Amino acid sequence: MSANAITVNELTVDYDGVTAIEDVYFAVHAEKLTAIVGPNGAGKSTLIKALLGLIPTRTGTISCFGKSPKQYRKDISYVPQRAQIDWEFPANVFDVVAMGLYGELGLLRRFSSAHKDRVRSALTDVDMADFATRQISQLSGGQQQRVFLARSIVQDAKLILLDEPFGGIDAKSEAVIVDILRRQKQNGKSIVAVHHDLSTVKDYFDDVILLNKTVTAFGPVNDVFTKTNVEKTYGVSNLDFLTGRA
Amino acid sequence: MFDDFYLISFVPILTGLFSALSCTLVGNILVLRKRAMLSDTISHVVLPGIVISFLIFGNLGSYFMLVGAGIAGLTAVGTIAVLRIYTSMDNSAAMATTLSVFFAAGVLMIELTAGGNVHLDVEHALYGNLESLIWIDGESLMSVFDPVARQTIPVELTRAIIGFVLIMTVMLVCWRFLIVSTFDQTFAEISGVPVGIVSAGVALAATLAAVISFAAVGSIIVVSMFVCPPAAARVLTQSFRDQVCLSVSFSAISAVLGYVVAGYVPILLGFETSISAAGTIATLSGVILVCAIFYSKRQRSYDFIDGHQT
Numbered sequence: 111m112s113a114n115a116i117t118v119n120e121l122t123v124d125y126d127g128v129t130a131i132e133d134v135y136f137a138v139h140a141e142k143l144t145a146i147v148g149p150n151g152a153g154k155s156t157l158i159k160a161l162l163g164l165i166p167t168r169t170g171t172i173s174c175f176g177k178s179p180k181q182y183r184k185d186i187s188y189v190p191q192r193a194q195i196d197w198e199f200p201a202n203v204f205d206v207v208a209m210g211l212y213g214e215l216g217l218l219r220r221f222s223s224a225h226k227d228r229v230r231s232a233l234t235d236v237d238m239a240d241f242a243t244r245q246i247s248q249l250s251g252g253q254q255q256r257v258f259l260a261r262s263i264v265q266d267a268k269l270i271l272l273d274e275p276f277g278g279i280d281a282k283s284e285a286v287i288v289d290i291l292r293r294q295k296q297n298g299k300s301i302v303a304v305h306h307d308l309s310t311v312k313d314y315f316d317d318v319i320l321l322n323k324t325v326t327a328f329g330p331v332n333d334v335f336t337k338t339n340v341e342k343t344y345g346v347s348n349l350d351f352l353t354g355r356a
Numbered sequence: 357m358f359d360d361f362y363l364i365s366f367v368p369i370l371t372g373l374f375s376a377l378s379c380t381l382v383g384n385i386l387v388l389r390k391r392a393m394l395s396d397t398i399s400h401v402v403l404p405g406i407v408i409s410f411l412i413f414g415n416l417g418s419y420f421m422l423v424g425a426g427i428a429g430l431t432a433v434g435t436i437a438v439l440r441i442y443t444s445m446d447n448s449a450a451m452a453t454t455l456s457v458f459f460a461a462g463v464l465m466i467e468l469t470a471g472g473n474v475h476l477d478v479e480h481a482l483y484g485n486l487e488s489l490i491w492i493d494g495e496s497l498m499s500v501f502d503p504v505a506r507q508t509i510p511v512e513l514t515r516a517i518i519g520f521v522l523i524m525t526v527m528l529v530c531w532r533f534l535i536v537s538t539f540d541q542t543f544a545e546i547s548g549v550p551v552g553i554v555s556a557g558v559a560l561a562a563t564l565a566a567v568i569s570f571a572a573v574g575s576i577i578v579v580s581m582f583v584c585p586p587a588a589a590r591v592l593t594q595s596f597r598d599q600v601c602l603s604v605s606f607s608a609i610s611a612v613l614g615y616v617v618a619g620y621v622p623i624l625l626g627f628e629t630s631i632s633a634a635g636t637i638a639t640l641s642g643v644i645l646v647c648a649i650f651y652s653k654r655q656r657s658y659d660f661i662d663g664h665q666t
Contacts, residue, residue, distance in 0.1 A: 162546055164545060164546070183548065184548070186546065187546075188542065188543055188546045190540060190542055190543060194540075194542070195539070196388075196390075196539070199538075199539050199596075200388075200590065200593060200594050200595055200596045200598075200599050201535075201594075201595065201596060202594065202595065205535075205595070205596075206539070209535070209536045209539065209543070209544075209547075210547070212532045212533070212535075212536045212547060212549065213544075214547075215532065216532075217529055217530060217531075217532060217533060218529070245594045261543075265547070
Protein backbone atom coordinates (compact mmCIF):
# COMPACT_ATOMS: atom_id res chain seq x y z
CA MET A 111 0.00 0.00 0.00
CA SER A 112 1.37 3.38 -0.98
CA ALA A 113 1.78 6.18 1.53
CA ASN A 114 -0.46 9.22 1.68
CA ALA A 115 0.66 12.43 0.01
CA ILE A 116 -2.03 14.48 1.72
CA THR A 117 -4.24 13.70 4.69
CA VAL A 118 -7.07 16.09 5.54
CA ASN A 119 -9.25 15.75 8.64
CA GLU A 120 -12.37 17.66 9.66
CA LEU A 121 -11.31 20.69 7.67
CA THR A 122 -13.63 23.72 7.75
CA VAL A 123 -12.66 26.89 5.93
CA ASP A 124 -14.44 30.26 5.79
CA TYR A 125 -13.93 32.40 2.72
CA ASP A 126 -15.25 35.97 2.50
CA GLY A 127 -17.24 35.39 5.67
CA VAL A 128 -19.04 32.33 4.31
CA THR A 129 -18.34 28.72 5.17
CA ALA A 130 -16.88 27.48 1.88
CA ILE A 131 -16.02 23.91 2.89
CA GLU A 132 -17.15 22.10 6.00
CA ASP A 133 -15.86 19.05 7.80
CA VAL A 134 -13.85 17.90 4.80
CA TYR A 135 -11.78 14.76 5.11
CA PHE A 136 -9.87 12.74 2.52
CA ALA A 137 -6.53 11.19 1.75
CA VAL A 138 -4.51 11.56 -1.45
CA HIS A 139 -2.32 8.59 -2.29
CA ALA A 140 1.26 9.30 -3.22
CA GLU A 141 2.31 8.78 -6.85
CA LYS A 142 -1.23 8.90 -8.17
CA LEU A 143 -3.22 11.26 -10.37
CA THR A 144 -6.09 12.56 -8.26
CA ALA A 145 -8.98 14.74 -9.47
CA ILE A 146 -10.97 17.14 -7.31
CA VAL A 147 -14.43 17.24 -8.88
CA GLY A 148 -17.53 19.19 -7.91
CA PRO A 149 -20.04 21.80 -9.12
CA ASN A 150 -19.33 25.55 -9.25
CA GLY A 151 -19.22 27.02 -5.77
CA ALA A 152 -18.39 23.63 -4.25
CA GLY A 153 -15.28 25.09 -2.62
CA LYS A 154 -12.68 23.53 -4.90
CA SER A 155 -10.57 26.67 -5.15
CA THR A 156 -10.92 27.27 -1.42
CA LEU A 157 -9.72 23.73 -0.77
CA ILE A 158 -6.68 24.28 -3.01
CA LYS A 159 -5.88 27.56 -1.25
CA ALA A 160 -6.18 25.87 2.13
CA LEU A 161 -3.90 23.03 1.02
CA LEU A 162 -1.37 25.61 -0.13
CA GLY A 163 -1.59 27.36 3.24
CA LEU A 164 -2.72 30.62 1.61
CA ILE A 165 -5.85 31.10 3.70
CA PRO A 166 -6.54 30.41 7.38
CA THR A 167 -8.60 27.38 8.32
CA ARG A 168 -11.29 27.40 11.02
CA THR A 169 -10.93 23.82 12.21
CA GLY A 170 -9.25 20.62 11.14
CA THR A 171 -5.81 19.44 10.16
CA ILE A 172 -3.91 19.13 6.91
CA SER A 173 -0.73 17.17 6.60
CA CYS A 174 1.42 16.58 3.55
CA PHE A 175 3.95 13.74 3.59
CA GLY A 176 3.52 13.75 7.36
CA LYS A 177 4.42 17.43 7.70
CA SER A 178 2.37 20.44 8.83
CA PRO A 179 1.44 23.20 6.31
CA LYS A 180 4.32 25.48 7.34
CA GLN A 181 6.87 22.72 6.83
CA TYR A 182 5.61 21.27 3.57
CA ARG A 183 5.51 24.39 1.38
CA LYS A 184 8.70 23.35 -0.39
CA ASP A 185 7.23 19.94 -1.22
CA ILE A 186 4.34 21.48 -3.14
CA SER A 187 4.31 23.08 -6.53
CA TYR A 188 1.28 24.97 -7.81
CA VAL A 189 -0.03 25.49 -11.34
CA PRO A 190 -2.64 28.30 -11.36
CA GLN A 191 -5.50 28.71 -13.82
CA ARG A 192 -4.24 30.20 -17.05
CA ALA A 193 -6.93 32.87 -16.93
CA GLN A 194 -5.46 34.34 -13.74
CA ILE A 195 -2.25 35.33 -15.52
CA ASP A 196 -1.43 38.40 -17.62
CA TRP A 197 0.10 36.68 -20.64
CA GLU A 198 1.18 40.02 -22.07
CA PHE A 199 3.84 40.19 -19.33
CA PRO A 200 7.23 40.90 -20.91
CA ALA A 201 8.85 37.49 -20.53
CA ASN A 202 9.74 34.57 -22.74
CA VAL A 203 9.23 30.86 -22.10
CA PHE A 204 12.66 30.39 -20.54
CA ASP A 205 12.13 33.34 -18.17
CA VAL A 206 8.85 31.92 -16.88
CA VAL A 207 10.26 28.44 -16.25
CA ALA A 208 13.29 30.01 -14.54
CA MET A 209 10.89 31.67 -12.08
CA GLY A 210 10.40 28.17 -10.66
CA LEU A 211 13.93 28.45 -9.27
CA TYR A 212 13.62 31.93 -7.71
CA GLY A 213 12.31 30.65 -4.39
CA GLU A 214 15.25 28.27 -4.12
CA LEU A 215 17.81 30.83 -5.34
CA GLY A 216 16.60 33.71 -3.18
CA LEU A 217 17.70 37.19 -4.14
CA LEU A 218 21.42 36.96 -4.50
CA ARG A 219 22.52 33.45 -5.43
CA ARG A 220 23.84 33.24 -8.95
CA PHE A 221 21.73 31.69 -11.70
CA SER A 222 24.39 29.19 -12.80
CA SER A 223 24.71 27.05 -15.89
CA ALA A 224 23.46 24.10 -13.79
CA HIS A 225 20.25 26.07 -13.20
CA LYS A 226 20.00 26.81 -16.91
CA ASP A 227 20.31 23.09 -17.60
CA ARG A 228 17.49 22.37 -15.17
CA VAL A 229 15.25 24.85 -16.97
CA ARG A 230 16.12 23.33 -20.35
CA SER A 231 15.54 19.81 -19.06
CA ALA A 232 12.10 20.79 -17.71
CA LEU A 233 11.26 22.34 -21.08
CA THR A 234 12.29 19.09 -22.76
CA ASP A 235 10.01 17.17 -20.37
CA VAL A 236 7.02 19.13 -21.66
CA ASP A 237 8.28 19.08 -25.26
CA MET A 238 8.71 22.86 -25.39
CA ALA A 239 12.51 23.07 -25.72
CA ASP A 240 12.21 24.66 -29.19
CA PHE A 241 10.10 27.49 -27.77
CA ALA A 242 12.55 28.71 -25.10
CA THR A 243 12.93 32.18 -26.57
CA ARG A 244 9.27 32.56 -27.61
CA GLN A 245 7.34 35.42 -26.03
CA ILE A 246 4.65 33.95 -23.75
CA SER A 247 1.86 35.96 -25.38
CA GLN A 248 2.63 34.15 -28.65
CA LEU A 249 1.80 30.69 -27.28
CA SER A 250 -1.42 28.75 -27.66
CA GLY A 251 -3.40 27.90 -24.51
CA GLY A 252 -2.02 24.37 -24.44
CA GLN A 253 1.54 25.61 -24.83
CA GLN A 254 1.06 28.13 -22.01
CA GLN A 255 -0.14 25.32 -19.78
CA ARG A 256 2.91 23.24 -20.70
CA VAL A 257 5.19 26.16 -19.79
CA PHE A 258 3.53 26.29 -16.38
CA LEU A 259 4.01 22.55 -16.02
CA ALA A 260 7.71 23.00 -16.82
CA ARG A 261 7.93 25.75 -14.19
CA SER A 262 6.41 23.31 -11.75
CA ILE A 263 8.71 20.45 -12.78
CA VAL A 264 11.82 22.62 -12.35
CA GLN A 265 10.85 23.16 -8.71
CA ASP A 266 11.26 19.42 -8.20
CA ALA A 267 8.45 19.27 -5.64
CA LYS A 268 6.96 15.94 -4.60
CA LEU A 269 3.37 17.11 -5.04
CA ILE A 270 1.96 19.12 -7.94
CA LEU A 271 -1.37 20.93 -7.42
CA LEU A 272 -3.12 22.11 -10.58
CA ASP A 273 -6.15 24.39 -10.80
CA GLU A 274 -8.13 23.34 -13.89
CA PRO A 275 -5.18 22.41 -16.09
CA PHE A 276 -7.48 21.69 -19.07
CA GLY A 277 -9.47 24.92 -18.90
CA GLY A 278 -9.91 26.48 -22.35
CA ILE A 279 -7.52 24.26 -24.30
CA ASP A 280 -8.18 21.97 -27.27
CA ALA A 281 -8.48 18.17 -27.17
CA LYS A 282 -5.05 17.56 -28.72
CA SER A 283 -3.26 19.75 -26.15
CA GLU A 284 -5.28 18.08 -23.42
CA ALA A 285 -3.96 14.68 -24.48
CA VAL A 286 -0.38 16.02 -24.51
CA ILE A 287 -0.78 17.42 -21.00
CA VAL A 288 -2.30 14.20 -19.64
CA ASP A 289 0.69 12.38 -21.08
CA ILE A 290 3.09 14.78 -19.32
CA LEU A 291 1.26 14.33 -16.01
CA ARG A 292 1.41 10.53 -16.35
CA ARG A 293 5.16 10.68 -16.97
CA GLN A 294 5.59 12.88 -13.90
CA LYS A 295 3.65 10.31 -11.91
CA GLN A 296 6.03 7.61 -13.11
CA ASN A 297 8.89 9.82 -11.93
CA GLY A 298 7.44 9.57 -8.43
CA LYS A 299 5.33 12.76 -8.30
CA SER A 300 1.90 12.95 -6.71
CA ILE A 301 -0.52 15.03 -8.73
CA VAL A 302 -3.80 16.64 -7.67
CA ALA A 303 -5.90 18.60 -10.17
CA VAL A 304 -9.18 20.47 -9.99
CA HIS A 305 -11.09 19.05 -12.93
CA HIS A 306 -14.32 20.13 -14.61
CA ASP A 307 -15.02 17.69 -17.40
CA LEU A 308 -16.88 14.75 -15.89
CA SER A 309 -16.60 12.73 -19.09
CA THR A 310 -12.81 12.42 -18.83
CA VAL A 311 -12.37 11.78 -15.11
CA LYS A 312 -12.16 8.02 -15.51
CA ASP A 313 -9.80 8.23 -18.49
CA TYR A 314 -7.31 10.65 -16.97
CA PHE A 315 -7.23 10.02 -13.25
CA ASP A 316 -6.50 7.17 -10.83
CA ASP A 317 -8.37 8.61 -7.85
CA VAL A 318 -11.12 11.16 -7.37
CA ILE A 319 -12.37 13.41 -4.58
CA LEU A 320 -16.02 14.38 -5.02
CA LEU A 321 -16.62 17.70 -3.31
CA ASN A 322 -19.64 19.88 -2.68
CA LYS A 323 -18.88 21.82 0.49
CA THR A 324 -18.29 18.44 2.07
CA VAL A 325 -16.67 15.37 0.57
CA THR A 326 -19.28 13.06 -0.95
CA ALA A 327 -16.78 10.32 -1.63
CA PHE A 328 -13.10 9.77 -2.34
CA GLY A 329 -11.00 6.88 -3.60
CA PRO A 330 -10.10 5.06 -6.82
CA VAL A 331 -12.22 6.28 -9.77
CA ASN A 332 -13.53 2.83 -10.58
CA ASP A 333 -14.96 2.40 -7.07
CA VAL A 334 -16.04 5.93 -6.31
CA PHE A 335 -16.92 7.70 -9.56
CA THR A 336 -20.35 6.08 -9.78
CA LYS A 337 -23.59 7.55 -11.08
CA THR A 338 -25.04 7.62 -7.58
CA ASN A 339 -22.07 9.44 -6.06
CA VAL A 340 -21.79 11.98 -8.88
CA GLU A 341 -25.53 12.71 -8.80
CA LYS A 342 -25.33 13.12 -5.04
CA THR A 343 -22.43 15.57 -5.42
CA TYR A 344 -24.08 17.64 -8.14
CA GLY A 345 -27.62 17.36 -6.73
CA VAL A 346 -29.06 16.40 -10.12
CA SER A 347 -30.22 13.13 -11.62
CA ASN A 348 -29.67 13.23 -15.37
CA LEU A 349 -26.00 12.33 -15.59
CA ASP A 350 -26.57 9.05 -17.44
CA PHE A 351 -23.90 9.78 -20.02
CA LEU A 352 -21.26 9.12 -17.40
CA THR A 353 -21.95 5.44 -17.10
CA GLY A 354 -21.52 5.03 -20.84
CA ARG A 355 -17.80 5.65 -20.52
CA ALA A 356 -17.23 3.38 -17.51
CA MET B 357 23.82 82.44 -23.46
CA PHE B 358 25.57 79.30 -22.20
CA ASP B 359 27.96 81.29 -19.97
CA ASP B 360 25.80 80.88 -16.90
CA PHE B 361 24.96 77.19 -17.59
CA TYR B 362 26.37 76.01 -14.26
CA LEU B 363 24.69 78.85 -12.40
CA ILE B 364 21.17 78.38 -13.69
CA SER B 365 20.83 75.13 -15.68
CA PHE B 366 23.19 72.51 -14.30
CA VAL B 367 21.31 71.75 -11.07
CA PRO B 368 17.79 71.87 -12.58
CA ILE B 369 18.79 69.46 -15.37
CA LEU B 370 20.31 66.94 -12.96
CA THR B 371 17.48 67.30 -10.44
CA GLY B 372 14.93 66.76 -13.18
CA LEU B 373 16.95 63.84 -14.52
CA PHE B 374 17.33 61.94 -11.24
CA SER B 375 13.74 62.66 -10.18
CA ALA B 376 12.51 61.37 -13.54
CA LEU B 377 14.69 58.25 -13.33
CA SER B 378 13.46 57.38 -9.81
CA CYS B 379 9.83 57.71 -10.86
CA THR B 380 10.40 55.72 -14.05
CA LEU B 381 12.14 52.83 -12.27
CA VAL B 382 9.20 52.37 -9.88
CA GLY B 383 6.75 53.09 -12.71
CA ASN B 384 7.92 49.97 -14.56
CA ILE B 385 6.65 47.82 -11.71
CA LEU B 386 3.43 49.83 -11.22
CA VAL B 387 2.52 49.60 -14.91
CA LEU B 388 2.98 45.82 -14.94
CA ARG B 389 1.01 45.48 -11.70
CA LYS B 390 -1.75 47.64 -13.19
CA ARG B 391 -1.24 50.02 -10.27
CA ALA B 392 -0.11 53.06 -12.28
CA MET B 393 -2.93 55.07 -10.68
CA LEU B 394 -1.06 54.73 -7.38
CA SER B 395 1.63 57.12 -8.63
CA ASP B 396 -1.03 59.67 -9.54
CA THR B 397 -2.56 59.34 -6.11
CA ILE B 398 0.66 59.58 -4.13
CA SER B 399 1.99 62.55 -6.09
CA HIS B 400 -1.16 64.52 -5.24
CA VAL B 401 -1.82 63.42 -1.67
CA VAL B 402 1.64 64.50 -0.48
CA LEU B 403 0.60 68.15 -0.85
CA PRO B 404 -1.20 68.55 2.51
CA GLY B 405 1.73 66.79 4.23
CA ILE B 406 4.16 69.26 2.67
CA VAL B 407 1.98 72.25 3.61
CA ILE B 408 1.61 71.12 7.22
CA SER B 409 5.37 70.55 7.55
CA PHE B 410 5.99 73.95 5.98
CA LEU B 411 3.64 75.62 8.45
CA ILE B 412 5.38 73.95 11.37
CA PHE B 413 9.02 74.23 10.30
CA GLY B 414 8.89 77.25 8.04
CA ASN B 415 10.90 76.15 5.01
CA LEU B 416 10.83 73.64 2.19
CA GLY B 417 14.46 72.61 2.53
CA SER B 418 13.98 70.71 5.77
CA TYR B 419 13.91 66.95 5.90
CA PHE B 420 10.79 67.29 8.05
CA MET B 421 8.98 68.20 4.85
CA LEU B 422 9.89 64.81 3.42
CA VAL B 423 8.63 63.15 6.57
CA GLY B 424 5.38 65.15 6.37
CA ALA B 425 4.91 64.18 2.74
CA GLY B 426 5.75 60.58 3.53
CA ILE B 427 3.19 60.49 6.35
CA ALA B 428 0.56 61.99 4.03
CA GLY B 429 1.39 59.36 1.41
CA LEU B 430 1.09 56.47 3.84
CA THR B 431 -2.11 57.94 5.34
CA ALA B 432 -3.56 58.02 1.84
CA VAL B 433 -2.57 54.40 1.18
CA GLY B 434 -4.32 53.51 4.46
CA THR B 435 -7.39 55.57 3.48
CA ILE B 436 -7.61 53.74 0.16
CA ALA B 437 -7.43 50.38 1.94
CA VAL B 438 -10.16 51.43 4.41
CA LEU B 439 -12.42 52.67 1.60
CA ARG B 440 -12.01 49.41 -0.27
CA ILE B 441 -12.60 47.19 2.73
CA TYR B 442 -15.49 49.05 4.38
CA THR B 443 -17.33 50.25 1.28
CA SER B 444 -17.96 48.48 -1.99
CA MET B 445 -15.71 50.97 -3.81
CA ASP B 446 -13.28 49.50 -6.29
CA ASN B 447 -9.59 50.31 -6.29
CA SER B 448 -9.58 53.11 -8.85
CA ALA B 449 -12.61 54.85 -7.32
CA ALA B 450 -11.00 54.70 -3.88
CA MET B 451 -7.77 56.14 -5.28
CA ALA B 452 -9.51 58.89 -7.24
CA THR B 453 -11.55 59.92 -4.17
CA THR B 454 -8.52 59.96 -1.92
CA LEU B 455 -6.27 61.88 -4.27
CA SER B 456 -8.82 64.60 -5.03
CA VAL B 457 -9.81 65.14 -1.40
CA PHE B 458 -6.23 65.19 -0.12
CA PHE B 459 -5.04 67.49 -2.89
CA ALA B 460 -8.01 69.82 -2.41
CA ALA B 461 -7.29 69.97 1.31
CA GLY B 462 -3.69 70.89 0.50
CA VAL B 463 -4.82 73.66 -1.85
CA LEU B 464 -7.20 75.04 0.80
CA MET B 465 -4.46 75.01 3.42
CA ILE B 466 -2.16 76.97 1.11
CA GLU B 467 -4.82 79.58 0.37
CA LEU B 468 -5.83 79.98 4.00
CA THR B 469 -2.32 80.35 5.33
CA ALA B 470 0.69 80.88 3.08
CA GLY B 471 -0.84 83.58 0.86
CA GLY B 472 1.85 85.34 -1.11
CA ASN B 473 4.71 82.97 -0.35
CA VAL B 474 6.80 82.35 -3.45
CA HIS B 475 7.82 78.82 -2.58
CA LEU B 476 4.48 77.41 -1.69
CA ASP B 477 1.56 77.93 -3.98
CA VAL B 478 -0.69 75.77 -6.09
CA GLU B 479 1.20 76.54 -9.26
CA HIS B 480 4.43 75.20 -7.78
CA ALA B 481 2.67 72.12 -6.54
CA LEU B 482 1.75 71.33 -10.14
CA TYR B 483 4.75 72.63 -12.07
CA GLY B 484 7.42 72.44 -9.40
CA ASN B 485 10.15 75.04 -9.31
CA LEU B 486 12.94 73.50 -11.32
CA GLU B 487 13.98 76.90 -12.71
CA SER B 488 14.52 78.27 -9.21
CA LEU B 489 17.23 75.74 -8.33
CA ILE B 490 20.09 78.17 -8.79
CA TRP B 491 23.64 77.13 -7.87
CA ILE B 492 25.11 80.37 -6.65
CA ASP B 493 28.74 79.21 -6.71
CA GLY B 494 28.42 77.13 -9.88
CA GLU B 495 30.91 78.53 -12.37
CA SER B 496 32.14 75.46 -14.27
CA LEU B 497 32.19 71.69 -14.02
CA MET B 498 35.23 72.11 -11.73
CA SER B 499 32.96 73.74 -9.15
CA VAL B 500 31.61 70.24 -8.40
CA PHE B 501 35.04 69.40 -6.95
CA ASP B 502 35.24 72.60 -4.93
CA PRO B 503 34.03 71.88 -1.38
CA VAL B 504 32.98 75.48 -0.79
CA ALA B 505 31.03 75.76 -4.03
CA ARG B 506 29.49 72.35 -3.43
CA GLN B 507 27.84 73.62 -0.27
CA THR B 508 25.58 75.90 -2.26
CA ILE B 509 24.21 73.11 -4.44
CA PRO B 510 20.44 73.09 -3.74
CA VAL B 511 19.37 70.28 -1.41
CA GLU B 512 16.76 69.13 -3.96
CA LEU B 513 19.54 67.74 -6.18
CA THR B 514 21.24 65.89 -3.32
CA ARG B 515 17.90 64.35 -2.39
CA ALA B 516 17.07 63.36 -5.93
CA ILE B 517 20.43 61.57 -6.26
CA ILE B 518 20.10 59.78 -2.91
CA GLY B 519 16.53 58.71 -3.77
CA PHE B 520 17.58 57.43 -7.20
CA VAL B 521 20.55 55.43 -5.87
CA LEU B 522 18.41 53.96 -3.10
CA ILE B 523 15.56 52.94 -5.40
CA MET B 524 17.90 51.52 -8.04
CA THR B 525 19.87 49.49 -5.50
CA VAL B 526 16.77 48.00 -3.87
CA MET B 527 15.29 47.23 -7.26
CA LEU B 528 18.42 45.46 -8.51
CA VAL B 529 18.74 43.43 -5.31
CA CYS B 530 15.05 42.46 -5.26
CA TRP B 531 14.85 41.96 -9.04
CA ARG B 532 13.81 38.28 -8.99
CA PHE B 533 11.19 38.71 -6.29
CA LEU B 534 9.76 41.76 -8.05
CA ILE B 535 9.39 39.85 -11.32
CA VAL B 536 7.90 36.65 -9.97
CA SER B 537 5.47 38.35 -7.56
CA THR B 538 4.32 40.76 -10.28
CA PHE B 539 3.79 38.00 -12.84
CA ASP B 540 2.14 35.41 -10.61
CA GLN B 541 1.52 36.40 -7.00
CA THR B 542 0.09 33.10 -5.78
CA PHE B 543 2.91 31.09 -7.30
CA ALA B 544 5.45 33.51 -5.80
CA GLU B 545 3.92 33.20 -2.35
CA ILE B 546 4.06 29.40 -2.48
CA SER B 547 7.65 29.55 -3.72
CA GLY B 548 8.56 31.35 -0.50
CA VAL B 549 8.68 34.91 -1.85
CA PRO B 550 7.47 37.41 0.81
CA VAL B 551 4.85 38.93 -1.51
CA GLY B 552 3.34 41.17 1.19
CA ILE B 553 6.71 42.78 1.90
CA VAL B 554 7.38 43.16 -1.83
CA SER B 555 4.01 44.93 -2.37
CA ALA B 556 4.57 47.22 0.61
CA GLY B 557 8.09 47.91 -0.68
CA VAL B 558 6.75 48.90 -4.09
CA ALA B 559 4.23 51.30 -2.49
CA LEU B 560 7.00 52.71 -0.28
CA ALA B 561 9.36 53.17 -3.23
CA ALA B 562 6.59 54.93 -5.17
CA THR B 563 6.03 57.23 -2.19
CA LEU B 564 9.76 57.94 -1.88
CA ALA B 565 10.14 58.70 -5.59
CA ALA B 566 7.05 60.92 -5.59
CA VAL B 567 7.92 62.78 -2.39
CA ILE B 568 11.53 63.47 -3.35
CA SER B 569 10.57 64.63 -6.83
CA PHE B 570 7.42 66.54 -5.90
CA ALA B 571 8.87 69.66 -4.34
CA ALA B 572 11.48 70.11 -7.05
CA VAL B 573 9.67 69.16 -10.20
CA GLY B 574 5.95 69.18 -9.30
CA SER B 575 3.26 66.60 -9.70
CA ILE B 576 2.94 66.87 -13.49
CA ILE B 577 6.45 65.50 -14.08
CA VAL B 578 6.04 62.94 -11.32
CA VAL B 579 2.90 61.46 -12.84
CA SER B 580 4.18 61.53 -16.42
CA MET B 581 7.57 60.01 -15.52
CA PHE B 582 5.93 57.20 -13.57
CA VAL B 583 3.77 56.17 -16.49
CA CYS B 584 4.87 57.44 -19.93
CA PRO B 585 8.43 56.03 -20.27
CA PRO B 586 7.51 52.57 -18.92
CA ALA B 587 4.38 52.46 -21.08
CA ALA B 588 6.40 53.46 -24.17
CA ALA B 589 9.06 50.83 -23.43
CA ARG B 590 6.33 48.28 -22.67
CA VAL B 591 4.98 48.32 -26.23
CA LEU B 592 8.44 48.08 -27.77
CA THR B 593 10.04 45.18 -25.91
CA GLN B 594 9.31 41.64 -24.86
CA SER B 595 11.69 41.33 -21.93
CA PHE B 596 11.37 43.05 -18.59
CA ARG B 597 15.07 43.94 -18.45
CA ASP B 598 14.92 45.61 -21.86
CA GLN B 599 11.75 47.41 -20.81
CA VAL B 600 13.47 48.90 -17.75
CA CYS B 601 16.59 49.93 -19.73
CA LEU B 602 14.58 51.46 -22.54
CA SER B 603 12.21 53.29 -20.19
CA VAL B 604 15.15 54.76 -18.30
CA SER B 605 16.60 56.02 -21.60
CA PHE B 606 13.25 57.61 -22.59
CA SER B 607 12.99 59.17 -19.16
CA ALA B 608 16.51 60.64 -19.38
CA ILE B 609 15.90 61.97 -22.90
CA SER B 610 12.62 63.62 -21.81
CA ALA B 611 14.16 65.17 -18.71
CA VAL B 612 17.30 66.61 -20.32
CA LEU B 613 15.92 67.48 -23.73
CA GLY B 614 12.71 68.84 -22.19
CA TYR B 615 14.63 71.25 -19.98
CA VAL B 616 16.92 72.37 -22.79
CA VAL B 617 14.02 72.89 -25.19
CA ALA B 618 12.03 74.84 -22.59
CA GLY B 619 14.96 76.98 -21.55
CA TYR B 620 16.76 77.71 -24.79
CA VAL B 621 14.54 77.17 -27.82
CA PRO B 622 12.15 80.10 -27.16
CA ILE B 623 15.14 82.42 -26.61
CA LEU B 624 16.84 81.18 -29.78
CA LEU B 625 13.60 81.90 -31.60
CA GLY B 626 13.74 85.45 -30.33
CA PHE B 627 11.18 85.30 -27.51
CA GLU B 628 11.86 87.14 -24.29
CA THR B 629 11.17 84.35 -21.80
CA SER B 630 11.50 80.60 -21.61
CA ILE B 631 8.57 78.16 -21.21
CA SER B 632 7.78 75.81 -18.32
CA ALA B 633 10.43 73.10 -18.06
CA ALA B 634 8.11 70.70 -16.19
CA GLY B 635 5.41 71.08 -18.82
CA THR B 636 7.87 70.54 -21.66
CA ILE B 637 9.44 67.48 -20.05
CA ALA B 638 6.05 65.89 -19.41
CA THR B 639 4.82 66.70 -22.92
CA LEU B 640 7.97 65.23 -24.46
CA SER B 641 7.46 61.98 -22.56
CA GLY B 642 3.93 61.86 -23.93
CA VAL B 643 5.20 62.45 -27.47
CA ILE B 644 7.70 59.58 -27.04
CA LEU B 645 4.85 57.34 -25.86
CA VAL B 646 2.69 58.17 -28.90
CA CYS B 647 5.63 57.53 -31.27
CA ALA B 648 6.33 54.21 -29.53
CA ILE B 649 2.71 53.11 -29.91
CA PHE B 650 2.64 53.97 -33.63
CA TYR B 651 6.00 52.28 -34.19
CA SER B 652 4.91 49.08 -32.41
CA LYS B 653 1.58 48.95 -34.28
CA ARG B 654 3.52 49.05 -37.54
CA GLN B 655 5.82 46.25 -36.39
CA ARG B 656 2.92 44.14 -35.14
CA SER B 657 1.08 44.23 -38.44
CA TYR B 658 4.12 42.45 -39.93
CA ASP B 659 4.39 39.77 -37.23
CA PHE B 660 0.79 38.65 -37.00
CA ILE B 661 1.08 34.86 -36.85
CA ASP B 662 -1.23 31.91 -36.27
CA GLY B 663 -4.09 34.18 -35.27
CA HIS B 664 -2.27 34.98 -32.01
CA GLN B 665 -1.61 38.55 -31.18
CA THR B 666 2.07 39.19 -31.02
